[in-house]
Amino acid sequence: MKRSLIFSTSIISAALLALAPLAAAPVTLEATSAPVVQKDNLPNPEVVKEALKKIQDSFKSADTDITNPALWNKYASQSSKITGVTQPTDLFNSKVPGSFADLNDGTKSVKINNDLSNIFQIDTSKDSLKLTAAEKQALTDAGIKFTSKLVVVDAKGNNYVVGDGVETGEIQATAQDFEQNVKKIITDGGSLQLNYDFYRGTDESGKPIKFGYPIKVTLSFKNPVVAKDGIEAVITPTKSAAKVGDKLADYLPTSADDLKFENDTDGSLDNSDLNYYVDLSRNIKDSAGNIISGDKFTKPGDYTRTVTIDFKSMIGPNYQKNLENGKIKIKLAGKEITLKDGVANFDAKNGKYSYNQLITVTGTAISDNNKEPVIKDESVTGVVNVKENSNAAVVPLYDPQGRIIIDRSLPVKSSWRTDSLRTINGVKYYRVSTEEYVKASQVSFDDYSAAQINVGVISGGFIKNSIDNIFQVTGVGLTGLWRISDDGKSIIAKDNRWLAQNSLWYTDQKAVIAGITFYRVSTNEWVKANSGNLIKQE
Structure with a gap:
């Protein structure tokens, strides 16, 4: 189910969005002033080269595609907090984030000591990538140094960098701008690039000498649907039978079992990735289109729940071409329809198609003891921290009407940005996602309103x-x-x-x-x- 999470670890309030985080590393790493060292004086050259080759092999392929949008957005958040190492520094400098020495105990390995490893490296625990004691010592004795640089390239070819090391033609970005530019790659195109260079010694002018074994990894987001294949959503709208008195939550699953995706090539697509682009409403409506309040059905009749497919985000930069070429289709209850402007329930500009699931309720009407809830919203700016719970490792989430969402929760000790405090019949909830709330009694609230800065x-x-x-x-x-x-x-x-x-x-x-x-x-x-x-x- 697609959700727009409000939480962002690099933003605490709208008032702070214009303020750049610390751009420069707090300690300047100067280029070595050691005498010129010629490569032919390299101690244990074969051992050094084998060790650097292991480091090189620990990275993902030079051009790697990511197809999971949730994972991509995680990378966007992680990468925005990382600044490059602009001056050559020791390969195993445990004081420098981005080196190959553990920040805590100084352990030397092929693994980068910050989130760059999560984003750009493969499983560094493989036996084939483990540095031997001799290799670690050889790299240290040889005085191998490194620099690193992380760049996001947008669809127009603009290069954005956080921190120092901005070169001609590049744009220095705040952490927030960097994160947003990475996220935009899903719909607009572009790439996230990491470069590592290795050095040994300096020339007569004091300029560091590159040693070889450079690393460059380019991550791109590959939308699950490509232009030549097109896509068809096969929809067989769910028809559920319910009884008066049944809980609404039982008819609000978080996955659409009545929907699958196919393409023109082989008739199959990986629906696990595509489900991210399907939004299931948390509201159930009666035949007049009114949203049902309370937590149960109180009257017989036909009710609906809306499901929306975001084709534009699913297809990405190729959306318009697919639309114009008639490559976006639905098969609704066996009838094939080519989507275009003017088709019922289709918003061509935003690429969204909606259909309804049907719930038929039978039985005798009962008195609605759950009167229309009294709802009051208050704007807030801050973060909620989920309290530790001795009885469970998570706390439940609730929909905008205060109904529990049966399979959604937040882990204890986690923190989430919030912009709204909602009171429903006297019970307070903080909003942590587009249509998801957590009870105020189960969190603590840190106020980050502008007045407190x-x-x-x-x-x-x-x-x-x-x-x-x-x-x-x-x-x-x-x-x-x-x-x-x-x-x-x-x-x-x-x-x-x-x-x-x-x-x-x-x-x-x-x-x-x-x-x-x-x-x-x-x-x-x-x-x-x-x-x-x-x-x-x-």
């Missing part, structure tokens, strides 16, 4: 200590940074610098002022300790 000042004496660690931001959305005042007697909240949720930052200093702990992530930029945690235990 202000500049703060904390004064007092500082206690500073040197540390060597990685700080992971766990605060939902964007976490603000602080700076120490020029006189060194206070710390002041900055109103234009932010860190994204789940991002990782090297920190070399800890400061305590007025009992509040901060960690330094840039020359004079500090993050509150309660906004995340250190990877290595102090």
Whole structure:
């Protein structure tokens, strides 16, 4: 079932959308100043080359297609929080996200130590990809360094980059813009590209020398339906029998068993991917078109539930061509119809076709004790955090009428962006998806309204200590940074610098002022300790 999730880990409120997260890495990694090293002086050359070949082989194919839109949107969110490594740095530098050393214990392997591994690498635990002790040592002794760059290319050929390393012709993007541009690839086309280059030594001018074994992986979203094949939705509308008193929820399944997709080539398509583009309404209507309230049928009669197929998103950039060539069809109850502008229940501009499932209710009408619910909506801006529940690992979701959705839930300790507080007959719910709500009693609410974003000042004496660690931001959305005042007697909240949720930052200093702990992530930029945690235990 297709849903438009409200939650985004890199956005905390509409008021913050225009504010860019921290673009530059907090610690500048300078190019090595080591003397020029010639390749023929390479210690254990065959071992070094074999190790780099394993790293190269751990990545997906140079051109990889992703067909699952939910997975693609996950990649969009993960990639928006990653900045590249712009200056050559040690391959196994455990202080640098994007290197090949674990941020916690420094373990060396072919696996990248951040979400780039989830997006661009294959199963790095394969025996054939494991680095031997000799290979790890050879790479270290050889002084192999690396740089990385992550770019999203839109349908018009524009290149977007988060953080530093923006070259001529490229556009520096905020994390939010980067994520949205990746998501747009589903409908508009484009690609997500990752580059890794390896270096050893410098030339006479101090310029790093490329060593070889470059890595370039281009991910593209491949819509399940291609232009030459076309598509046909075979619809045999469900006709269900119900009785007065039956629960409405029992007639609101989250999959359309009366629908399957075929194409002109071999008569079959992978419906598991295509089901994402099918939206089943959470409302049941009577014969007059009125939405039924309450949680059960109280009168006999014919009722309907609407199912909508999003052909435009399913086909992507080839939609218009398919439409003009008569390649989009439905077979409704055995009758084949070519979709075009003017066909009943078809919105040609947006590519959406709708049909109704029928529910026939029999029995004697009963008094409706569930009177029309009293609903009140209030706009909010924030995040709900699902409370830990000793009785279950999840909490249920509810539809806009306050009816439980039988097979939808949220895991405990998860966080979700919300924009609406709905009260139904005195019971409060927060909206976490287009038509899904969670009970307010089962979550805590963090208010991120614009009124709460202000500049703060904390004064007092500082206690500073040197540390060597990685700080992971766990605060939902964007976490603000602080700076120490020029006189060194206070710390002041900055109103234009932010860190994204789940991002990782090297920190070399800890400061305590007025009992509040901060960690330094840039020359004079500090993050509150309660906004995340250190990877290595102090």
